[in-house]
Amino acid sequence: ERRAALAASTGPGATSDGHKVPLLANVGGPADVPAAVDAGAEGVGLFRTEFLFLDDSGNAPSEEKQIEAYRQVLEAFPEGRVVVRVLDAGADKPLDFLTPSDEPNPALGVRGLRTLLDHPDVLRTQLTALAKAAEGLPVYLEVMAPMVADRTDAKAFADACREAGLRAKFGAMVEIPAAALRARSILQEVEFLSLGTNDLAQYTFAADRQVGAVSRLQDPWQPALLDLVALSAEAAKAEGKSCGVCGEAASDPLLACVLTGLGVTSLSMGAASLPYVRSTLAKHTLAQCERAASAARAADTAEDARRAAQVVLSGE
Ligand code: PEP
Numbered sequence: 001e002r003r004a005a006l007a008a009s010t011g012p013g014a015t016s017d018g019h020k021v022p023l024l025a026n027v028g029g030p031a032d033v034p035a036a037v038d039a040g041a042e043g044v045g046l047f048r049t050e051f052l053f054l055d056d057s058g059n060a061p062s063e064e065k066q067i068e069a070y071r072q073v074l075e076a077f078p079e080g081r082v083v084v085r086v087l088d089a090g091a092d093k094p095l096d097f098l099t100p101s102d103e104p105n106p107a108l109g110v111r112g113l114r115t116l117l118d119h120p121d122v123l124r125t126q127l128t129a130l131a132k133a134a135e136g137l138p139v140y141l142e143v144m145a146p147m148v149a150d151r152t153d154a155k156a157f158a159d160a161c162r163e164a165g166l167r168a169k170f171g172a173m174v175e176i177p178a179a180a181l182r183a184r185s186i187l188q189e190v191e192f193l194s195l196g197t198n199d200l201a202q203y204t205f206a207a208d209r210q211v212g213a214v215s216r217l218q219d220p221w222q223p224a225l226l227d228l229v230a231l232s233a234e235a236a237k238a239e240g241k242s243c244g245v246c247g248e249a250a251s252d253p254l255l256a257c258v259l260t261g262l263g264v265t266s267l268s269m270g271a272a273s274l275p276y277v278r279s280t281l282a283k284h285t286l287a288q289c290e291r292a293a294s295a296a297r298a299a300d301t302a303e304d305a306r307r308a309a310q311v312v313l314s315g316e
């Protein structure tokens with residue numbers, strides 16, 4: 001039993017009946033890599049590249065500086081996947097030299113991919129740096145765009161990746177309800193989806209993620225959010241593609257089981273949460289996760305959804 005517990009705390013993510021759910025780490029730069037490796041991450045599911053741009057006040061970092069930082073992260077997971085998110089500037093992550101300062105609603109303005117499409121030189125440099133950083137490495141590189149709203153956005157991003165000569169899978173983050181509703185259309189242009197549940201909750205409930213007074217609506221157990229997760233995962237399955245979660249939702253062990261039951265194919269989180277999610281997932285079968293997911297979606301409130309899932313998962 002001890003050996004089983006140990007294996008469950010370090011091995012690859014899976015349900016008790018062997019349904020694999022790769023457990024990946026969210027990193028904000030090379031400094032986060034050791035903790036991810038120690039926690040047994042199977043790769044990186046969200047590499048937030050903003051740190052590079054915050055360091056260089058007033059300018060985008062040079063291609064050389066980017067290559068160096070990307071290579072450090074890629075080299076740490078020689079056999080694993082590394083999902084790099086291109087710059088997500090704006091709203092809660094403003095950058096003076098890229099983010100418009102006169103927007104009445106920055107969260108609804110030019111941010112994420114929108115910023116990059118307005119500054120194609122910044123996107124090109126980043127994609128070229130990624131292509132060069134991955135050269136000669138066996139790593140399985142995936143590159144995704146934040147704040148993709150529709151197929152037009154997804155195509156613009158995929159075109160930019162191809163033009164930069166990037167040999168990687170291109171993906172779209174699902175952070176805007178429209179993207180979840182039309183996930184199949186977006187998947188005509190890209191090869192995978194990754195749910196950013198922090199922003200997806202913000203936009204689904206019109207509840208600013210930085211405003212504590214509306215935090216009730218930011219709860220990732222909200223059944224409406226679970227519905228959008230299910231829609232995205234079903235679309236990916238129908239297209240034979242993957243759909244991960246890289247928002248905070250993935251780090252709640254119980255919710256991780258529910259997400260698995262909804263059809264999510266990988267979970268990415270801060271390294272500290274990996275052991276708990278791994279051991280909880282290993283205690284339940286896929287069928288139990290699916291029943292917990294159905295019970296949660298049948299609820300009317302976040303609280304009831306959590307309780308319903310808990311009843312299903314602890315009662316068996
Ligand atoms: C998210 O929105 O869920 C996400 C993963 O991206 P960030 O938190 O960096 O906006």
Ligand code: MG
Binds near residue numbers: 146175196198199
């Ligand atoms: Mg986001």
